[in-house]
Amino acid sequence: METKSKKLQAKDLINVGIFTAIYFVIFFAGMMLGYIPIFIPLLGLVCPILCGIPFMLYLTKVKKFGMVSLTGIVLGLLNLIMGSGVLVLIFGIIFGVLGDVILRAGKYQSWKCTLLGNGVFSLWIMGYVSRMFLTRDTFFASLVSSYGQEYVDTLMSYTPGWMYPVLFIVTFIGGILGALLGKAVLKKHFEKAGIA
Amino acid sequence: MIELRNINFRYAGGTDAGGLVNIDLIIPDGQVILLCGQSGCGKTTLTRLVNGLIPNYYEGELSGEVLLDGKNISRLPLYETAKYVGSVFQNPRTQFFTVDSTSELAFGCENQGLPEEEIIQRVKSTAEQFDMDNLLGKNIFSLSGGEKQKIACASVSASNPPIIVLDEPSSNLDMSATKDLRRMIQIWKQQGKTVIIAEHRLYYLKELIDRVVYLKDGRIEKDYLALDALKLSVTQQAEMGLRPFDLGAFPVTAHPVASSGSIECENFHFAYTKQRDALDIDSLSLPQAGIIAVIGHNGAGKSTLARCLCGLEKHCKCIVKIDEKPYNRKQRLSLCYMVMQDVNHQLFTESTEEEMLISMAEPATDKADAVLDRLDLLQFKERHPMALSGGQKQRVAIATALVSERKILVLDEPTSGLDLQHMKEVADELVTIQKMGKTSLVITHDYELIVSCCTHVLHLEHGMVQEQYALDAAGLQRLQNFFIESR
Amino acid sequence: MDAAVTTLKFESKAVIPTDPRTKLFLTVTVSTIMITGGTGGFMNLVRPCLMACPIVFLLLSRKWVAAARFAVTYAILFALELTVLPLLTGTWNFILGAAVGIYTHMLPGFIMGYYLVSTTTVSEFVAAMERMHVPEKIVIPVSVVFRFFPTVKEEYAAIRDAMKMRGITTLRSPMKMLEYRVVPLMMSIAKIGEELSAAALTRGLGAPQKRTNICKIGFGPLDIFFFLLAIPCWVGFFIC
Numbered sequence: 001m002e003t004k005s006k007k008l009q010a011k012d013l014i015n016v017g018i019f020t021a022i023y024f025v026i027f028f029a030g031m032m033l034g035y036i037p038i039f040i041p042l043l044g045l046v047c048p049i050l051c052g053i054p055f056m057l058y059l060t061k062v063k064k065f066g067m068v069s070l071t072g073i074v075l076g077l078l079n080l081i082m083g084s085g086v087l088v089l090i091f092g093i094i095f096g097v098l099g100d101v102i103l104r105a106g107k108y109q110s111w112k113c114t115l116l117g118n119g120v121f122s123l124w125i126m127g128y129v130s131r132m133f134l135t136r137d138t139f140f141a142s143l144v145s146s147y148g149q150e151y152v153d154t155l156m157s158y159t160p161g162w163m164y165p166v167l168f169i170v171t172f173i174g175g176i177l178g179a180l181l182g183k184a185v186l187k188k189h190f191e192k193a194g195i196a
Numbered sequence: 197m198i199e200l201r202n203i204n205f206r207y208a209g210g211t212d213a214g215g216l217v218n219i220d221l222i223i224p225d226g227q228v229i230l231l232c233g234q235s236g237c238g239k240t241t242l243t244r245l246v247n248g249l250i251p252n253y254y255e256g257e258l259s260g261e262v263l264l265d266g267k268n269i270s271r272l273p274l275y276e277t278a279k280y281v282g283s284v285f286q287n288p289r290t291q292f293f294t295v296d297s298t299s300e301l302a303f304g305c306e307n308q309g310l311p312e313e314e315i316i317q318r319v320k321s322t323a324e325q326f327d328m329d330n331l332l333g334k335n336i337f338s339l340s341g342g343e344k345q346k347i348a349c350a351s352v353s354a355s356n357p358p359i360i361v362l363d364e365p366s367s368n369l370d371m372s373a374t375k376d377l378r379r380m381i382q383i384w385k386q387q388g389k390t391v392i393i394a395e396h397r398l399y400y401l402k403e404l405i406d407r408v409v410y411l412k413d414g415r416i417e418k419d420y421l422a423l424d425a426l427k428l429s430v431t432q433q434a435e436m437g438l439r440p441f442d443l444g445a446f447p448v449t450a451h452p453v454a455s456s457g458s459i460e461c462e463n464f465h466f467a468y469t470k471q472r473d474a475l476d477i478d479s480l481s482l483p484q485a486g487i488i489a490v491i492g493h494n495g496a497g498k499s500t501l502a503r504c505l506c507g508l509e510k511h512c513k514c515i516v517k518i519d520e521k522p523y524n525r526k527q528r529l530s531l532c533y534m535v536m537q538d539v540n541h542q543l544f545t546e547s548t549e550e551e552m553l554i555s556m557a558e559p560a561t562d563k564a565d566a567v568l569d570r571l572d573l574l575q576f577k578e579r580h581p582m583a584l585s586g587g588q589k590q591r592v593a594i595a596t597a598l599v600s601e602r603k604i605l606v607l608d609e610p611t612s613g614l615d616l617q618h619m620k621e622v623a624d625e626l627v628t629i630q631k632m633g634k635t636s637l638v639i640t641h642d643y644e645l646i647v648s649c650c651t652h653v654l655h656l657e658h659g660m661v662q663e664q665y666a667l668d669a670a671g672l673q674r675l676q677n678f679f680i681e682s683r
Numbered sequence: 684m685d686a687a688v689t690t691l692k693f694e695s696k697a698v699i700p701t702d703p704r705t706k707l708f709l710t711v712t713v714s715t716i717m718i719t720g721g722t723g724g725f726m727n728l729v730r731p732c733l734m735a736c737p738i739v740f741l742l743l744s745r746k747w748v749a750a751a752r753f754a755v756t757y758a759i760l761f762a763l764e765l766t767v768l769p770l771l772t773g774t775w776n777f778i779l780g781a782a783v784g785i786y787t788h789m790l791p792g793f794i795m796g797y798y799l800v801s802t803t804t805v806s807e808f809v810a811a812m813e814r815m816h817v818p819e820k821i822v823i824p825v826s827v828v829f830r831f832f833p834t835v836k837e838e839y840a841a842i843r844d845a846m847k848m849r850g851i852t853t854l855r856s857p858m859k860m861l862e863y864r865v866v867p868l869m870m871s872i873a874k875i876g877e878e879l880s881a882a883a884l885t886r887g888l889g890a891p892q893k894r895t896n897i898c899k900i901g902f903g904p905l906d907i908f909f910f911l912l913a914i915p916c917w918v919g920f921f922i923c
Binding site: 248252253283289290294295298302305308311312316320334335348352503506507534536544596600 | 693694834837850875882892893898
């Protein structure tokens with residue numbers, strides 16, 4: 001069947017749903033760490049690592065262009081519905097499509113492209129963090145009136161602007177590690193069990 | 197009319213199991229036909245050819261033609277076939293797509309793009325026909341297995357295909373739900389639909405079927421008129437590996453044993469929570485080293501009893517005493533072990549051997565091997581547990597319980613969906629466990645299993661003990677009253 | 684015809700009759716403005732309103748427990764800001780300040796999302812998406828996702844029970860803890876998924892013609908009222 005059509009069929013769409021569901025659940029479990037805000041930078045590392053497991057199994061099931069984009073969109077929509085704002089959806093779309101493009105370049109087979117693809121796709125998580133950086137100036141500006149410029153300057157030094165690209169890199173590395181972990185679990189369990 | 201012409205099929209990448217060889221079969225309109233045979237004989241495969249899942253979903257090498265009124269089903273896309281063939285599957289938990297029962301009934305019609313008014317009309321009349329108005333507008337996750345299966349049948353019926361295919365539909369059903377299923381098939385028969393049923397449990401079908409096709413190793417071995425099939429003696433049926441059409445005639449091989457002591461359960465009270473039934477038992481005495489069948493209707497509290505016994509319900513303050521030694525909830529977690537209905541949940545590691553080792557307080561390979569050998573699993577010790585067959589997985593779960601020296605084993609529906617031979621294997625395992633001095637509780641609605649091995653029966657209703665008896669001659673009569681007369 | 688529609692029962696979770704699209708719009712309104720909106724001026728008026736609004740909705744829907752729980756969370760945040768925060772200096776002040784700041788910005792959106800999810804059935808979501816002309820390629824995965832959340836919950840509960848009985852809940856290496864939980868979960872989800880798609884396909888999912896949807900949703904006066912309420916908030920958002 002898979003050779004018959006390059007387009008996503010109903011069967012594939014159901015698979016997209018199933019794996020996006022489990023991806024989201026595992027992601028959410030990782031997010032629980034984020035209840036303590038100082039861990040938020042860590043989320044970018046932890047969540048993609050955990051999510052590598054469902055993602056790698058997912059890649060054995062569908063292998064068609066559009067799968068990762070759809071996952072990104074659906075993840076974004078879920079976050080939208082749950083009140084995380086529009087930014088996560090935008091990031092979901094952008095990095096979903098990018099991830100898909102990279103994976104397609106490797107025909108959904110090449111290991112290098114898989115590593116890179118999961119790394120890039122994982123950046124959708126930056127949708128959470130980005131809003132803090134994008135609204136950083138207004139946030140601090142609002143503090144000036146009540147706390148004074150000097151105080152706000154000290155605060156700003158704790159969250160330097162260069163943190164933002166660093167978080168991107170951290171998340172990307174998380175995605176790479178996640179793909180490695182996913183691959184290991186795939187070999188150790190899913191292939192032996194005959195479900196991959 | 198359905199015509200299968202010279203069909204040969206092999207599943208991709210698999211063994212020969214479930215494949216088909218040289219099948220020629222003509223099913224006229226309006227016939228109710230039973231496909232039977234041992235596991236792996238190809239009856240499920242045959243149903244998948246009719247509903248088009250082979251070759252459009254399950255992959256493999258197929259030759260020959262499946263014709264429906266002259267149209268080749270294998271070449272039709274599945275959404276076209278769906279208009280002619282409706283399917284009901286084995287597992288009630290996995291075949292609903294929506295979450296709301298009303299939407300579920302409408303699902304097939306909605307996919308066909310029928311006009312709204314007509315769908316509403318159909319949903320209403322289907323619900324009326326199957327007497328299930330009370331099930332409309334419910335969250336399907338809140339329904340029991342029997343009710344879910346009823347929804348599955350009704351939703352097929354609502355899209356009104358002329359052919360209905362059922363693949364082991366009663367596997368996960370208790371007796372009263374099986375009765376409902378029989379009534380629904382009856383209605384389809386009256387409507388003149390062609391009904392194809394692949395099934396292991398035969399007793400509920402005997403008044404419905406017109407024809408019986410017996411498969412063996414992928415070939416059609418016998419093709420009976422129903423009348424002739426019903427004349428087969430129980431011994432003949434057993435030789436064919438079939439469960440009986442007539443439960444009462446099934447040979448009783450169970451023996452009551454004098455119990456060496458008793459397990460006292462006290463204060464089994466458990467308040468109603470959303471998913472589970474209430475339990476209200478002050479005291480209960482179970483024979484040690486017995487094989488106790490736990491029977492009762494849906495909602496009787498069988499699984500709640502099992503969960504409380506195993507220490508899984510935090511809020512149950514019950515106490516279990518063995519030889520005067522009391523065990524509290526936490527202690528019971530390592531005293532009892534439950535083999536779950538879906539045994540996939542309780543296998544964690546990458547090899548059968550390791551599965552054994554993590555269960556032991558002091559891992560010792562020789563001890564693990566001894567237990568594996570006893571349960572005929574030694575050859576699989578390097579294999580991934582999930583790659584084993586259903587029965588083997590079940591035995592691995594039992595083996596982990598034995599190796600961790602549990603005194604009480606609880607098995608939740610261990611024979612659902614099993615053919616005669618595999619059912620007997622389970623019975624043999626239970627006897628083996630019993631000889632090792634363990635007590636087993638078997639939650640079951642499988643009459644054949646009970647009379648094959650159980651020593652005692654515990655009958656629950658409404659969270660209370662209805663009756664409790666040893667399976668001697670008098671006990672057998674009571675058991676038959678429950679299973680056979682009450683049908 | 685109308686009689687037929689009204690007598691066909693659907694699962695219902697809502698108390699105030701609002702269209703899922705309205706609820707979605709309000710959720711987006713609250714989350715966007717609270718998270719990325721400006722402060723000061725007119726927004727000083729809008730923000731407290733938006734913070735209170737989800738709680739009001741929960742109360743109107745008789746979700747007493749949830750409303751109380753979230754209200755208490757708000758109270759704790761304010762109490763922290765007023766009492767503990769001024770006492771701290773340096774890094775600790777920053778950490779707590781950021782925490783409180785982030786929570787007060789994000790919580791209203793989450794509560795609104797909670798209200799949306801807890802008062803809308805999956806059928807209504809699907810109907811809403813189809814009305815908004817969301818392509819089928821997105822509608823199908825989203826409905827599968829909603830179908831699967833309860834399944835994941837059931838399966839995970841069963842796995843946890845199994846772990847308890849095996850006595851492997853005690854702390855081991857984090858890798859093992861992850862493996863024992865995630866691997867069996869994925870195995871059963873993959874299996875259930877396979878059976879589910881087979882069943883869905885035999886019932887004609889994926890046919891090229893347009894699907895019908897018999898789930899009734901639609902805008903009423905209440906919906907218009909809520910839309911009107913949201914307008915000044917958005918005006919403020921773009922001006923400030």
